[in-house]
Amino acid sequence: MEEANYLSKFASEVEIIHRRNDLRASKIMQDRARENDKISWNLNKTPLKIVSKDNKVHGIMVKNNETDQEQLVETDGIFLAIGHNPNTEFLKGQIKTDETGYIQVTPGTTETNIPGVYACGDVQDNRYRQAITAAGTGCMAALDVERYLEGSAIQDWSITL
Ligand SMILES: Cc1cc2nc3c(=O)[nH]c(=O)nc-3n(C[C@H](O)[C@H](O)[C@H](O)COP(=O)(O)OP(=O)(O)OC[C@H]3O[C@@H](n4cnc5c(N)ncnc54)[C@H](O)[C@@H]3O)c2cc1C
Structure with a gap:
């Protein structure tokens, strides 16, 4: 949530892809993201692969975890934010x-x-x-x-x- 809110200062649109319907972020951070007009949601999806075109990022292939249906989400930038657990x-x-x-x-x-x-x-x-x-x-x-x-x-x- 923190990264998505931050990116929205520079990007025209930020789409969050997340593997579950629920989020573990604090309520205040979730509320901030949900109230942010630039942020859209693509929940319950598993990222499969990044798709390129003309040597640039074209989108990300995701799978719906309920239906197994695959879908291309078009974008020109991808950022990973996968938690803060130290590798110790x-x-x-x-x-x-x-x-x-x-x-x-x-x-x-x-x-x-x-x-x-x-x-x-x-x-x-x-x-x-x-x-x-x-x-x-x-x-x-x-x-x-x-x-x-x-x-x-x-x-x-x-x-x-
Ligand atoms: C998406 C993203 C954006 C960021 N943007 C910024 C920014 O704009 N400005 C900023 O200042 N900071 C930013 N940061 C934070 C910054 O990247 C980190 O603070 C910094 O990299 C921490 O450095 P580090 O050396 O402590 O750890 P890391 O850079 O994480 O390095 C740890 C290394 O240890 C290796 N390692 C892990 N476990 C083991 C093991 N068991 N044995 C051997 N090696 C191991 C890892 O592979 C890794 O190479 C960002 C981080 C992320 C994820």
């Missing part, structure tokens, strides 16, 4: 995360609960999730790692910033 399942039981899977760091640093393991980027940021904040914390993590290695017994490590 593989760290389960090893690094401390919050209840939604974001890695927990000591505020203002990239330190995790394990000495020598640092987290940066979206995976530890459930608030901003932007390229610039990810790059910023990436730099913080590199500096934290360098300091850790300088102060640790491992002598033959080096990193390039």
Whole structure:
């Protein structure tokens, strides 16, 4: 809902394709999208493939989940918005995360609960999730790692910033 509302500032029309009839977005975000005249809805559809013409996006083929009927939705731009679950399942039981899977760091640093393991980027940021904040914390993590290695017994490590 957030992405659709945002895109509607630049696009003449935004069509939401979603696999179910229900949405999990907060009510306030749903209401905002439903009240937005530029947004139209194509619910209960599964995207099958992006269709091109003259080397450009021409549309997206979707399947109606109730009737299995396929339909081409014509458009010249496609944006994916498939949720905000951090990909941290593989760290389960090893690094401390919050209840939604974001890695927990000591505020203002990239330190995790394990000495020598640092987290940066979206995976530890459930608030901003932007390229610039990810790059910023990436730099913080590199500096934290360098300091850790300088102060640790491992002598033959080096990193390039
Ligand atoms: C549609 C969309 C539009 C956006 N627009 C903007 C924008 O306009 N401006 C802006 O600032 N930000 C924007 N963002 C947010 C921005 O893309 C992210 O904040 C940024 O990419 C986060 O960087 P990251 O390095 O933390 O994570 P990512 O860029 O997600 O990189 C994580 C990498 O880790 C890899 N990976 C995942 N699991 C594993 C694993 N188990 N083992 C090895 N590798 C793994 C992934 O394949 C990926 O390459 C947008 C995001 C989306 C989805």
